[in-house]
Amino acid sequence: MARLSVLEQSTQDYPLDVVEQVVDALGWRLHRIEDDEMAAEFRGNWCDYSLHFAWAEDIAAIHITCAIDIRIPAYKRTGVYELLALINDRMWLGHFCLWPGEEILMYRHALPLRGAEKLAREQVEDLLEVAASECERFYPAFQYLVWGGKSAADALEAAMIVTVGEA
Secondary structure, eight states, X not given: OOOOOOOOOOSOOOHHHHHHHHHHHTTOEEEXXXXXXXXXXXXXXXXXXXXXXXXXXXXXXXXXEEEEEEEOOGGGHHXXXXXXXXXXXXXXXXXXXXXXXXXXXXXXXXXXXXXXXXXXXHHHHHHHXXXXXXXXXXXXXXXXXXTTOOOHHHHHHHHTOOOOSOO
16 A cells, blocks of 8 residues: 555544544545544455544543455354464554454554644554555455465465566
8 A cells, every 4th residue: 555645734633533534535435423433434455444433532542443344254263363363463553353243354453642632644644554554465365264275374475475566
């Protein structure tokens, strides 16, 4: 994913207002659910992704989830949990999980803001860029495991191959 452009600093201090401005500037579909919740969608290279943002006033943190459009059959859960452990071990920010009951893969990350004056647009851009790039980077691994019949280790290895040039 190309680096998101830095936008002018927000004059609003409420964290989800800042998130809404950045998501809107990117042209992604968005829906403000409540004052402290927002949903958005964007099209990636592999699928459409659904984002959810929540502001927790009591702990002064913004939480982001990004759902990946892959349903996990019950018989593949063990392999998916193994792959999740391998992937999460490689990540610096956030983690992947399997949403209980829905069997949907999710990227999750929280950003504590206690002591910060406000959420900066650059922080939101970074959150979105990391979420989108990690989902795009590991989507093939999940596909290889779930539909390609590969083991967790083989799926991760196949997905991590970096191609050079174009065919």
